[in-house]
Amino acid sequence: MTANSTQNISTQNIASGLQILQLSAGLTLTVQILGQGSPVLLLHGGGGPQVLQVFAQRLAQRHQVFIPIHPGFSGTHRPEQHNTIKDLAATYATFLQHLNLQEVVVMGFSMGGWIASELVLHDSSRIGKLVLVNAVGIEVPGHPVTDVFNVTPAELARLSFHRPEAVQQVPLTPELMALRAANFATLALYDQNLKMADPNLHPRLSEVQVPVLVTWGESDGIVDLTYGQAYAAAFPQAQFVTIPEAGHQPQVEQPDRLLTALQSFLQ
Structure with a gap:
C-alpha cells in the first residue's frame, strides 16, 4: 500500500497534512503518512510526534512511514475510557488491520517502546x-x-541529551508551554501511576516471537544502559545496539546513526 492508496481508508484531510482515521464509532486516530515502500510504524514518546520528524523524513526515502498521534496528545481526541498503555496497543492493532498492513516494522521511542512491546504481545x-x-x-x-x-x-x-546545548530548542511560548503541560498530563494518565514501568511486562516479553532490535543512546539519563540491556535480554531473540553521542532521543541527536542501525537490522 502506498501513501496515495486511500480507497480503503476512512479519512479526513486536515490543514497540517495529517489524516484522521475513524477506527471505531468513538475512536479516531490522527496519522501522518510519508514515503513509499515497506511499512514502518513509528510510535512517539512523551515528547510527541514532532521529535520524530527529521528521522521520519530520512526513513521515508526507503519506506512508507506511519506516524500516529496517541489519542490525547497534541490536542487530539481521547475517549474517556481510553486511558492505559494496553488501550493504545489495542488501538494500533486495530490500525494495522484497518489499513491491511502486513510485515510491519514497529518502532517505538521511550513511551512508544512500551506501547510497541504491548502491541506485539497483543497481536x-x-x-x-x-x-x-x-x-x-x-x-x-x-x-x-x-x-x-x-x-x-x-x-x-x-x-535527555548527550549535548543539550547543541540541540535546537524551540522558544517556550505560552501556547507551547500549555501544549507541553497537556501532553505531560496525558502521559501521566496513560502511565496509570506506574512510574513508567509495568511490573508485569518484563516476564511476558519472553513470549515475543518476532525479531527485536533494542537501540540505546549511550548518554541517556532517563533510562540507563543497564536498563536497556535488561530490556533486550528479556526477548528470546534480540540485538542490542548502542548509539554513541546520544541520550534519550537518538533520533534527534544522531538520526543517521540510528537509521544505519535500523537498516542493518532490517537487512
Missing part, C-alpha cells in the same frame, strides 16, 4: 519486526526510570 500477526529506542515500560531492580514529572525543563534536557 503480532501483522508485525514483521520490533524496534525499541530507549524504551521504558519494564522494571529493572536498581535502575528505575527517572521521574520526568518532577524535574525542571532544564534538568529534563540535561538528562
